[in-house]
Amino acid sequence: MSGPTTGEPVALAVDRIRCDAHGMCAELLPEMIDLDDWGYPIVATAAVPDVLLADARRAVAACPLLALRFRPLARATMRVPAAARVPAAIPGG
Amino acid sequence: MLPRLLAGPPLAAGPESLKDHRRRLGPLAPVADGRAVIDVLASSGLLGRGGAGFPVARKWAAVADRSAGDAVVLANGAEGEPLSAKDRTLMATRPHLVLDGAELAAEAVGADRIVLYVGSEHVAAGTALHSAVAERAADRRAAHRIPVTLLAAPPTYVAGEESAAVHFVNAGDARPTGTTPRPFERGVDARPTLVQNVETLAHAALIARNGDSWYREIGGRSTRGSALVTVGGAAGRGVTEIAIGTTVAELADLAAVRGVPGAVLLGGYFGRWLSADEAIDLPLDPVALREAGSAFGCGVVSFLDRSACGIDATARIIDYMAGQSAAQCGPCVFGLRAIADATARIAGGTAASDDLERLTRWSGQLAGRGACRHPDGAAGLMQSALRVFADDFVAHARRRRCPVAQGRGRAA
Numbered sequence: 001m002s003g004p005t006t007g008e009p010v011a012l013a014v015d016r017i018r019c020d021a022h023g024m025c026a027e028l029l030p031e032m033i034d035l036d037d038w039g040y041p042i043v044a045t046a047a048v049p050d051v052l053l054a055d056a057r058r059a060v061a062a063c064p065l066l067a068l069r070f071r072p073l074a075r076a077t078m079r080v081p082a083a084a085r086v087p088a089a090i091p092g093g
Numbered sequence: 094m095l096p097r098l099l100a101g102p103p104l105a106a107g108p109e110s111l112k113d114h115r116r117r118l119g120p121l122a123p124v125a126d127g128r129a130v131i132d133v134l135a136s137s138g139l140l141g142r143g144g145a146g147f148p149v150a151r152k153w154a155a156v157a158d159r160s161a162g163d164a165v166v167l168a169n170g171a172e173g174e175p176l177s178a179k180d181r182t183l184m185a186t187r188p189h190l191v192l193d194g195a196e197l198a199a200e201a202v203g204a205d206r207i208v209l210y211v212g213s214e215h216v217a218a219g220t221a222l223h224s225a226v227a228e229r230a231a232d233r234r235a236a237h238r239i240p241v242t243l244l245a246a247p248p249t250y251v252a253g254e255e256s257a258a259v260h261f262v263n264a265g266d267a268r269p270t271g272t273t274p275r276p277f278e279r280g281v282d283a284r285p286t287l288v289q290n291v292e293t294l295a296h297a298a299l300i301a302r303n304g305d306s307w308y309r310e311i312g313g314r315s316t317r318g319s320a321l322v323t324v325g326g327a328a329g330r331g332v333t334e335i336a337i338g339t340t341v342a343e344l345a346d347l348a349a350v351r352g353v354p355g356a357v358l359l360g361g362y363f364g365r366w367l368s369a370d371e372a373i374d375l376p377l378d379p380v381a382l383r384e385a386g387s388a389f390g391c392g393v394v395s396f397l398d399r400s401a402c403g404i405d406a407t408a409r410i411i412d413y414m415a416g417q418s419a420a421q422c423g424p425c426v427f428g429l430r431a432i433a434d435a436t437a438r439i440a441g442g443t444a445a446s447d448d449l450e451r452l453t454r455w456s457g458q459l460a461g462r463g464a465c466r467h468p469d470g471a472a473g474l475m476q477s478a479l480r481v482f483a484d485d486f487v488a489h490a491r492r493r494r495c496p497v498a499q500g501r502g503r504a505a
Contacts, residue, residue: 016422016464017271036458037451038427045461 009047009073012056018067025068028059047073095311096334097319098295104186104332108221111228114189121193121298123238124200127157131201134297137305138317143169143253143290144363144391146379149297152287153202155277159285160203167262167281168195170211170218170291171246171253175413176361176393179321180291182332184211184218187295188225192241194294197301199239202287206240210258213245250362250417254465255288257419268419269465290391292321313338313378320389322377324348326396338376344394345373355399355497356481360390362410363470365477366403386477402497403482404489407475408433408440414471424462428455429471436475439486442493449490453479 012032021039031052032044048056048070060068101109101117109117124130135150156164168191172180184191195207209226211219226241244262246252252267259280261267280286296318300308309317316337323332324344331348339347341357357372359365365387367375375382379389397406415433418425432455435448456479459472479486488496 014462015271016424016462019423021423036424036428037431037455038423040423040427040462042458042462 010070011045011047011073012043012060013069013071014041014043015065015067015069018065020065020067022064024062024064025059028062029055032056033059041068043068095319095336097299098183098187098190098292098321099332099334101187104182106186107217108186108188108224111189111225111232114187118190118299118302120234121197121301124197127201127203130197130301131157133300133305137300137308139293139296139300139308140316140379141290142292142296142320142391144174144360146389149289149293152277152289153198156202156204156285156287159278162203162205164199164202164204164285164287165206165208165281166195166199166202166204167208167210167255167258167276167286167288168198168291168294169253169255169258169288170209170215170222171258172212172215172391173246173248173250173253173417174361174363174391174393175250176325176330176358176395177323177391178330179323179332179392181212181215181218183292183295183321184215185221188218188221189229190295190298191222191291192225192229193298193301194291194296195241196239197298198287198289198294202285204239204287206281207242208262208281209241209243210246210253210262211243212248212252214248219243219245249419250414251419251465251467254467256465258288259286268421269463269467271464311336313376313381315380316378320377320392322392322394324350324394324396326350326354327398327401335377338378338381340373341375341377341394342373344377345396350396353399354396355401356397356403358395358397358406359393360388361393361395362414362474364388364390364393364474366407366474366481367477368481371481400497400500402440402485402495403478404436404440404485404495407478407482408436411436411471411475414467414474418467419465422463422468424459425468428459428462429468431455432459432471432475439490442489442495444490444493449486 023039026033026035034042131150131153139149140146170180170184199207209222247267251257254269255276257267257269259276260270262281276286276288312318318337319334320337321334354369357367382389411433415429420426435452438444456472456475459468
């Protein structure tokens with residue numbers, strides 16, 4: 001399983017369409033992943049601290065549906081422009 | 094001067110013909126320099142009117158940057174929001190203004206195809222656009238420089254979400270596909286695609302004719318220009334065009350809304366409840382509303398009658414939103430349904446002892462946990478209801494009574 005190399009800050013992301021609430025991620029990385037009442041992950045949005053990187057890699061590798069992955073943090077924060085974030089709305093601009 | 098988009102013959106007269114449209118506004122000159130058009134839109138400050146309020150010039154530039162002359166313009170007239178009627182009204186009465194905007198966009202961003210994506214339930218709008226396309230095809234002066242396809246969007250809430258719209262054109266499946274790649278990178282037929290709301294396109298068509306200074310002559314403190322809004326209330330629903338920055342109170346006067354409302358829902362099913370006191374002096378301006386914790390969204394302003402129960406109204410909205418989940422992502426499927434059921438129990442006086450606490454917790458957990466923002470929108474609406482109707486929620490959940498209904502009983 002490829003993971004982040006040294007230096008670049010990363011966060012975790014979930015492919016919500018793939019995720020099927022197996023819950024392995026929360027077992028392996030409880031510091032950053034909680035489960036809701038139906039077993040779906042609530043993932044901390046912050047950068048993964050260095051001390052948790054090894055556990056995070058295991059959690060990513062353990063997901064049976066490959067729904068958990070790393071994302072570069074800079075990209076993660078740039079992806080949705082602030083103007084589009086609030087108020088969030090469905091219909092395309 | 095208002096109206097702008099809705100200027101011309103009375104709306105009841107139906108679609109304006111190409112001849113009348115051209116006599117009234119003059120022809121729209123072919124685009125010589127796409128960048129110049131985008132610069133004018135940037136100076137105008139025009140924001141998208143589908144709900145997200147994204148700056149239009151940035152969206153067009155993002156597509157233009159990636160286009161090799163083969164981009165696609167998807168004019169979004171899905172309007173799945175149940176409280177909104179402004180897009181269908183515009184399409185049904187000013188179809189040529191919408192088409193002008195779509196052609197302008199296509200020429201400015203370098204597109205060789207236009208898709209008109211119109212909610213299948215908006216029959217008058219679809220008919221008007223169909224005839225308008227035929228009128229232009231038959232008219233030498235207006236003959237299409239760019240081919241136009243009219244496509245009926247499924248009558249669902251999420252069909253208008255931009256990745257869902259692109260997915261439908263590509264694969265006949267109007268469900269969102271998630272965030273990357275975005276349509277401007279890879280959309281219809283894997284080409285850069287501009288998904289733009291029909292009202293936004295119509296504004297662009299007027300700005301291209303009259304200039305950005307003209308557009309900015311009216312408007313609010315932070316956001317200039319005019320906007321179509323749908324006003325709803327006990328008396329029904331109507332579409333009107335306002336200067337951005339018009340206050341809720343002024344709009345209520347304009348739309349002859351009678352009496353003092355109990356609360357106001359701004360932005361539709363994806364929006365936020367505000368108490369009447371909070372709402373009444375607010376300017377309908379995307380920036381000002383965002384600062385007030387609300388949303389301009391797609392321009393829905395709904396007045397809740399004082400004799401109506403906010404919990405009951407919210408329960409109905411959330412039940413609809415849960416039913417409209419595309420059923421792809423667990424948090425939306427299970428979370429929204431649970432929120433809807435708990436709200437229905439509270440509204441009906443059959444709440445379990447921990448329903449209100451769970452409702453609060455669940456509503457705070459949904460944001461950002463779907464492939465699209467459907468759960469975010471519904472959860473935001475729910476959280477605003479929990480705040481604005483806090484006392485009523487407690488009365489319903491703990492004491493199993495509806496203060497509004499009791500008030501009605503006393504008044505009768």
